[in-house]
Amino acid sequence: MRTNILSTAIALSDQDLLSRIGSLASEEREATAQLVAHLAALELRPSLYAAQGYGSLFDYCTRALGLSEDAACSRTSAARTCRRFPAIVEDLASGTLSLTSVRLLAPHLTAENHEVVLARPRNKARGEIQALVAELAPRPDVPASVRKLPEREIEKGQGLGPLPSSSADEPVSALQGTSASVQAGEDAASEEQLSASTSPRPTAPAAVEVLSPRRYRVQFTIGQEAHDQLQRVQALLRREIPNGDPGVIFERALALLAREVEKAKLGRPSKPPRRLRANTGPGGAYETRIRFETDEGVGHERRSSRYIPRAVKRAVWYRDRGLCALVSESGRRCAERNFLELHHIQRYALDGPATVENISLRCRRHNQYEAEIVFGPREPSVVREAREGYWSGSEMA
DSSP: OOOOOOHHHHHHHHHHHHHHHHHHHHHHHHHHHHHHHHHHHHTTTTHHHHHOOOSSSHIIIIIIOOHHHHHHHHHHHHHHHHHHOHHHHHHHHHHHOOHHHHHHGGGGGOTTTTHHHHHHHHTTOOHHHHHHHHHSSSOOOOOOOOOOOOHHHHHHHHHOOOOOOOOTTTTHHHHHHHHHHHHTTTOOOHOOOOOOOOOOOOOOOOOOEEEEEEEEEEEEEOHHHHHHHHHHHHHHHTSSTTTTTHHHHHOOOOOHHHHHHHHHHHHOOOSOOOOOEEEOOOOEEEEEEEEEEEEEEEEOEEEESSSSOOOHHHHHHHHHSOOOOBBTTOOBBBOOOOEEEHHHOOOOGGGGOOOTEEEEEEEHHHHHHHHHHHHSSOOOOOOOOTTTTOOOBBBBB
């Protein structure tokens, strides 16, 4: 009788679960490296898969092995690269290089540079690999352009997706062409090619692509109102930006938006807030009331700690560099920068003060995690409403 894998995993203790996941990840890396090495050997013997009715290694991977097209592309690309540079197999097994890293770097590896190049991307994220590729093969800035999308694509809520590959015998080039075509917005696609593809295609996400060191290509779609505003701004800035480059306008607009958002989130007072008066009520420190001088003038009385002065928010934001500041027992710091919250090191419910020393940035998950350590698991049925006129100070972004 086959054991229910999910039930077995759920039944594990916390430590056993983490240990098992680590072991499985290591086994997966080893198995992937073994598969890549065997595919490299199989490609040297094409008659083996040809005799079984498969016309290419890619066809064999998808139909015989049941791999997805993307997985087949990554593994066949890595197999060919490993034949040129066998040391990559060991890096795949150890996890210092990923299939994505090998696929992105493969076109730029040579007998002269492969040792130096492969030593740099070890344990790097995809964005860092793309930056390295841009350094190895920098591309010029793309010309500014504003194009109207086909009406039928807009009505369907679809973007210009990738065109189908013309040959299954070239999975690697097909994959690379797909990626480039999505990010380039299908500049070379004709109306006939677009109409030929009848299957639904999802909207292409906004793309940020590294072209060369410190130069990026950004692609997104705007609506009619934003397009009209762009044209008005181009006309108003003709003297300063004669060619009306949308990229330059975007940079200037982004700088203005950053200042506006920073002011709304962190504030920019002419002088730092100061404590004007403190009254200690019958409840002791928990009932303390403090009046703060805010950007808008002298504010009403606020319960201590729940209200966090803007000067404290700013100091905490810059000190923690806009990142979750939780550091694990192993010394790893969380790198999350989205949906950050202001975390009381000494909990607010335990009279923790709203000071720079006691406030730290946390992502939503880690803020909840540390609260559960102190107070136990959160009860979904318990809802605590914020007091009217008080900002909780928990959300930063």
